Amino acid sequence: MQAKKFLKGRNGMSEKKSSSIESQWQKVLEKTDGIIHEDVVNAWIAPSVPVSLEGNELVLAVDLPGRKQYIESRLGALLGDIVQQALGPDFTFRVIVDPEAAVKKKPAKKEKVPPTEKNTVENPSAGEMTAAETVEYPTQGSLPLAPSDDTHATAPDDITTLNPKYTFDAFVMGRSNQFSYSMAKAVADAPGLPSHNPLFIYGGVGLGKTHLMHAAGHKILANHPEKRVLYIASTDFTNEFIRSIREKSMDAFRKKYYSIDVLLIDDIQFFAGQEQTQTEFFQTFNKLRDNGSQIILTSDRQPQDVKDLEDRLISRFAGGVVVDIQPPEFETRVAILQKKAQSEEVDIPEDVVTYIASRVDSNIRELEGALMRLIKYASMMRMPIDETTCIAALGNYLRGEKGRRITMEMIERIVCTHFKVTSDDIRSTKRSNDIAYPRQIAMFLCHELTEVSWPTIGGFFNRDHSTVIHAHKKIQNLTDSDAATKALIESLTIQIKGI
Structure with a gap:
């Protein structure tokens, strides 16, 4: 080096x-x-x-x-x-x-490629390539500008446009996403800096990764209308690559992608196991980065956790800025609901907003979905939007959300109450049927209703993991063969999810 x-x-x-x-x-x-x-x-x-x-x-x-x-x-x-x-x-x-x-440091000096008709791209901010890395670039007109909000309708089919709703102004920032938001804005203000390239945003479903990606694209276009911005899902990139191989049009494929100024690829984890796609994207990644183009990627997990992804890609992805987005905390959930209600031009009482925000904490998509369900229900039933209507509209929905926060302590409490035993009993070494059976029921429900591992469940009940597996198998067999046991499990499950 x-x-x-x-x-x-x-x-x-x-x-x-x-x-x-x-x-x-x-x-x-x-x-x-x-x-x-x-x-x-x-x-x-x-x-x-x-x-x-x-x-x-x-x-x-x-x-x-x-x-x-x-x-x-x-x-x-x-x-x-x-x-x-x-x-x-x-x-x-x-x-x-x-x-x-x-900012006072000089960038690394690289030998300039002599300008020719094939490699000249009218992009004053693009980096320089060494002579050994020379590729044939299309002229400026070969790839249309990524459209701004007023040009979506006329965008060519092979250019995926930015969603006009996904802007920084529409994004609600909180502690859970502050760093990722700040980094996306920094990239948008100065695209192509090696220190920010690529920007890799990861997190669970519906937390705002795609929103931030589009917002950065919009901001870059606002500051640099001449730049060519392309947003594409990873699966679409793969499909386009396969089609180019089949139609023997790889030159056109590469010219298109090598001339991009800002490449936004969503759900990069779907490249896993796609060996040829990974090889092609590795080359594309290197060409774009060497040319000073900005790359923004999203995934549901950090680079090193994507299985069947080549080490060289993991290295490239981790070599930029890797930021995560966590589920929104309560205050941010309230702000998200208020902003969504404002965009829908609907007045939502504060107690209703608080009610929903305190019960739906998984992701933004579910949160906004609950609000829209309430609005539609109130409109169709001609009812005021209040807590009573909220409970009627979202009862089952909210119970499902609540169920996602089920803990082993909650399960143990419900089971102990039903069988009239204590927590000390159920965790003790007692093997009498009046204690062992409730314990087995509790272990079964812990596995069914939580994502806790076998050893962790065993530790909670002072048992090893093999005992938990045996208990689960026994109760599963009883549930399949005995109507009374099946009814008991269903009844306890309803109680637990309704907590």
């Missing part, structure tokens, strides 16, 4: 002193070879700027709090060892956030 060169000289620092600090920093960068992956170095460490070397402490400036946090939490110990190897055993380093200092 070639160490990056930095701008010598900085306000308030002599040229000679700055040069000395830079030379020390270059030693550190060179020492990372073979210790930290090159992609990680280029994405997280190399963009840091050495601003002082007082005593034995090297101070590095970075542009964002997220970068500082990542370096300290993920790379701190390793980088500390490298600093000592490069500068001496008594040296340490410290990271500060100073955007003004961080």
Whole structure:
């Protein structure tokens, strides 16, 4: 790996002193070879700027709090060892956030490709490619601009347009998504920076990953109307790739994707197991990043947790900024419901908003779905929107949501009440049928109604996992063969889900 060169000289620092600090920093960068992956170095460490070397402490400036946090939490110990190897055993380093200092570094110099009709793209912010990486690019007119809100209707079929509803203004920010929101805005304000490329957003279903992706695309287009932005689902990318192979049109496929300025790919986890697709996307990824194009990806899990995904892709994805979105906390759920009601031009009483927000905590999609169900129910039944109507409209729905928060303690309490035994009894070593049977019922329900593992259930009841498996099998057989047991399980399940 070639160490990056930095701008010598900085306000308030002599040229000679700055040069000395830079030379020390270059030693550190060179020492990372073979210790930290090159992609990680280029994405997280190399963009840091050495601003002082007082005593034995090297101070590095970075542009964002997220970068500082990542370096300290993920790379701190390793980088500390490298600093000592490069500068001496008594040296340490410290990271500060100073955007003004961080932007003063020069980008790595690369040999320019001579402009020709085939490789010239009218994109002033695009990076430069080395001669060895020359590819044939289409001219500006070969790929239409990603349409703004007023051009959706005329967009060509092979360009997936941005959803006009998914903007930053429409996104409700809270503690659960603050960092991912901030990073998406940072990328939108300065697309193509190596430190932000790619932006990888992961989280559960319906939490706003796609919304943030589209919002970044809209913001980039607003700031740079000349840029070509393409949003596509990973499955559509795969289908288009397969079609191009079948129709022998791979040149056109590559020219299209290699000339994109901003590529947004949703649900990247569906590339898993698709070997040819992964190979093609790896090449596409490298070309776009080398060309200074911004890449934004979403997934339901972080890169290293996507099974059957090539290590080289995992490395590329993790080499940018990886952010997650968690389920919204109560205050954010309230704000989401209020914003949705406002967009639907419907007045929702505060107690109704609170009622829904306190019971639906899985994701934004379910939350807004509950509100829309209430609005439609009240309209059809000609009823006022109040808590009574809310319960009538969402009773079963809310019970289902509540069931998702079932705990082993809740199950144990219901079972103990039904059989008139205590928690101490059910967790004891007693083997009499009046205790063993309720215990087996409780174990069965814990497995059926929660996502807790066999060993964890066993630990809760002071049993090993094989005992839990045996109990589950026994109660399952009884449920299948005995109507009374089946009715009992159904009755207890209703009680537990109705808590």
